[in-house]
Amino acid sequence: MNWEDFRHWGRRAADWAADYHAGLRNRPVRAQVAPGAVLSALPDAPPEGAEAMQAIFDDFEQTLMPGMTHWQHPRFFAYFPANAAPVSVLAEYFVSAIAAQCMLWQTSPAATELETRVCDWMRQAIGLPDGFTGVIQDSASSATLCAVLTMRERALDWQGNRAGLSGQPRLRVYCSDEVHTSVDRAIWIAGLGEENLVRIPTQGATRAMDAEALRAAIAADRAAGHLPAGIIACTGGTSAGASDDIAAVMDVAEAEGLYTHVDAAWAGSAMICPEFRSLWAGVERADSVVMNPHKWLGAQFDCTTHFLRNPDDLVRTLAIQPEYLKTHGADGVVNYSEWSVPLGRRFRALKLWFLIRAHGLEGLREMIRNHVTWAQDLAARLEATEGFEIVTQPMLSLFTFRHLGAEDLDAHNQDLLNRINDDGRIYLTQTRIDGAFVIRFQAGAFTATAEDVAMAYDVITELAGT
Template sequence: MDHEDLRHWSKRAADWTAEYHAGLRDRPVRAPLTPGAVASALPPAPPEAAEPMEAIWADFERLVPGAMTHWQHPRFFAYFPANAAPASMLAEQLVNAMACQGMIWQTSPAATEVEQVMVQWLRAALGLPEGFSGTIHDSATTATLSAVLTMREQALGWQGLAQGLPGAPRLRLYASEETHSSVDKAARLSGIGQENLVKVPTDAALSMRPGALAGAIEADRAAGFLPAGVILCAGGTSVGAFDHIADCIAAAKAEGLPVHVDAAWAGSAMICPEFRALWQGIEGADSIVFNPHKWLGVQFDCAVQFLRDPGPQVRTLGLRPSYLETAGREEIVNFNEWTVPLGRRFRALKLWFVLRAYGLEGLRARIRNHIAWAAEACEALRALPGVEIVTEPRLSLFTFALEDEAATMALLARINDEGRVYLTQTRHQGRYVIRVQVGQFDCTREDVMEIPAAVTRLM
């Protein structure tokens, strides 16, 4: 295959893409769950000779689309969305064509500088104060790990990188039960350890209790532990919980601890000023992560981390051997020093395209619609006999259940097997519940109202 072949097949792919999206409502949202079906249809070994693209394309159409869960389906209400607006897809095509490796400024100057500007555009769009800078990671998991590694090094006086953790004081991190499992993963991978991630009690609103946070830190110091940092939740994955951001930051700062805020899903909603009360006090955080790929139409992967001061994180993660120096540019920004991987994709281009193609008002309108439609679907479910709303809507996320757990599980299975909508489950305070999360870029009110219709039909 050469570049002239690529020209032909790219046009074919563009046509396929348009037809695929136009026909998504006619497909079941979730693929049939038959483990091994695709693998068994593939040859056990690679071909020795080149095969014609016609045959490769035919196999793709035969094997792949029908075995996919369709994340761009307008009735995908599971997990959180991983949206891909058309403008984002176009930008990704251009990024794929250039195939740059943006590890340092000189290897891709535009990639670095567009990223710097996009972080500032988003900072302003979310209402964060001037002074925050930041970078784009692949996912919030990497951003949180970067923040936790930085907390570790700050607590150890920058000795962990060289000396390792044996012999060091036992470090402690603080979060609530509502935080994402990526916080647990960061505790494990950073060497701090799962047992040293203290889950601070929450109140009736599922928000971390600032007094309990202060008490846990004080008790740990008395026991000889070394508190390292606090991770707060702004829109939990399970049921959308928000910690008391301002009060918890105040409690952490009183103890001299840095604070990272995980707003991976809900952060996008903060482009709407009326929702910013949910994370009041956010300007006091040291690190904040949110995922434009969840709710702003910028396709996966794209997680933005804002930093009050990038210095500690660069000191923790940065490593500049001579072959990665830019001659005469000692103070230039090299974003690989802000995160874990050395290699970096040009993720900022799709942000630039999406923010310009839809504008903040267009994106705000989508988010406001999703939240309003989720509330309407919630009320329709509440009116159904035998259905209980377990957690009320937080932005566009709520949960419901039937009285009997087995019946709830069976209902979810019937809904997903039918394929008209896709929902997932969680456990809330030990109870099995069904999650509803509205956020797919192209969904309509009619798509959302198919949720109570499906429950009515299948209950």
């Protein structure tokens, strides 16, 4: 393909994308193919010669699309959203066309300086105070890894990267059982070991980390000769929206001199609405905070904003400056590759800039408030319907429920969930609360309407036979 061919196919791609989104409600939300069906339809060997673009496009539509789950579907109520607002998709189109490598200021000054600006816009939007500085990571998993590496280096007086962990005391990191599994992976990759991730029990309706148990665990580790390194708190945990008492966690962290990271990957987007900020009261005292505009706000994946009270600690942990990566004759520039694990960096700031300008914060607030209201209304309707139990009340737009009336409730609700997802009109997922199988619901699709959420009630109750 040359650029003249691209002109033609680019128009066709834009038309296809608009038609695809216009017709999403007519598609089943979750892919309805059997395992191996797509693989068996693909040639075993790569082609030796060039193939016509029309043939490639036909196979895309006929072979691949039936095997796609439609994350932009307005009735995608599973996991958390991975929204892609049209303006964000358009921005990503430009990013792909420019194809810049934005690892250093000098490799694309506009990309670096726009990242600085839009991160500060986001800082203001979610209510973090002056003094926090932001960087765009690929995902919250990477931001959490950066935080764990920084915890490790601070605890070891910046000697871990140089000398390794051999011969050092066991470094300990603390969190609740409600944190995302990305925390486990960060602990693995940082070389700390799963046994040194200390799980603190939770309490109350918010399933918050028990601050006194946290304090006791740290004291016990110090007495055993271990080296506490940091605490990871969460606001809006993946399973059921668990939210730690950030202020109470910070009281312990400050008394113990520990680095703190707050994972608000999903719920952080809701903090553009001032009325929801009580959920993370005390966050301004944290060292590191992460939230994902590529979830609820509508920025095309991947786009994670990572905020730091003292970015020098992160740069000291990650920066390597060989001669070929130095920027000479430009003092005071920021090279964001020194704030991230990968050296290579995409121009992620562009889609966030397009998104915020095209919708405005008030437009994004209206969407989030609607989702919260609709989810709360659905939970209330299910709770008032005989045979249903709300297991965890709505946390923003997320709640869990189960259907009663069977001896084996776990098997009964697994079967109900399977029937719901095989039906195709909506898509839900499951979790376990205190060991019991429950069904999750969260409203977050960019194009969802009140009618889409109301349909969820109809589908759930119809298939439950109530």
